[in-house]
Amino acid sequence: MAMLPVAQLYVRDVPDLHAPEEADLLQVLWCPFDHPIMPKTALFWRSAATVTDILTAPPEPPAMQFDDYLPEPCLLSPEQVTEYPGPRELSKELREELGDWSRWRAAGADDDNPYASEPELFYRFSLSVAPGWKVGGWPSWDATDPDPQYCSACGNRMDPLLSIVTFEEGDDETRSWFPYGEAADEPSPGSGHFDPGQPTAVQIGSGYDQQLYICPASPEHPHTELMQ
Numbered sequence: 001m002a003m004l005p006v007a008q009l010y011v012r013d014v015p016d017l018h019a020p021e022e023a024d025l026l027q028v029l030w031c032p033f034d035h036p037i038m039p040k041t042a043l044f045w046r047s048a049a050t051v052t053d054i055l056t057a058p059p060e061p062p063a064m065q066f067d068d069y070l071p072e073p074c075l076l077s078p079e080q081v082t083e084y085p086g087p088r089e090l091s092k093e094l095r096e097e098l099g100d101w102s103r104w105r106a107a108g109a110d111d112d113n114p115y116a117s118e119p120e121l122f123y124r125f126s127l128s129v130a131p132g133w134k135v136g137g138w139p140s141w142d143a144t145d146p147d148p149q150y151c152s153a154c155g156n157r158m159d160p161l162l163s164i165v166t167f168e169e170g171d172d173e174t175r176s177w178f179p180y181g182e183a184a185d186e187p188s189p190g191s192g193h194f195d196p197g198q199p200t201a202v203q204i205g206s207g208y209d210q211q212l213y214i215c216p217a218s219p220e221h222p223h224t225e226l227m228q
Helices: 092-098 099-108 117-127 172-177
Strands: 005-012 025-034 039-046 160-166 210-213 224-228
Touching: 025 172, 039 210, 092 117, 099 117
Parallel strands: none
Antiparallel strands: 005 025, 025 039, 160 210, 210 224
């Protein structure tokens, strides 16, 4: 069964991507069937200079469990942002401090801010865990409490590698995460699909995210994945 390409990332575009020696390209593929509740991914670290036989179109499998597992081609424009851990990863004391609007006011926040009456939501939506597809960063914990992942080969705590999400940012609550530049207002050439909130047309489960984790000691150790 042919695997489907999900993402192709160059180290030159994503400086925080820790690749094995001599590799400058990461290719993420998946099987378009649940294993057991989401597609099974495979990582390929390569040297772009050695990739000479380039296919004009990737092979498609004869069948897929869901059409939502066939990504719509998208051109990435990486943008580096600063984010902070989700509320569930903070201590009780720190969450209480973040819920005190007087602290935000002392830092320059205006009392006309729509989050003045719910400052904990100001932190959650405007500062912590950038939404959308992303490399690295802080993982989102919506379905479960934080669940650290450990490498099956060496026991090291693993780092987030890639978040494959159903929906991009696009509402007023996540406005601070809107990318720079003008949003597209029509489909890409040759494509009939156009949904700014779901540009890849990928859907994980009923609208979840698929998180990939990698070992910091060696990118070639087996990776792991979670649904959130």
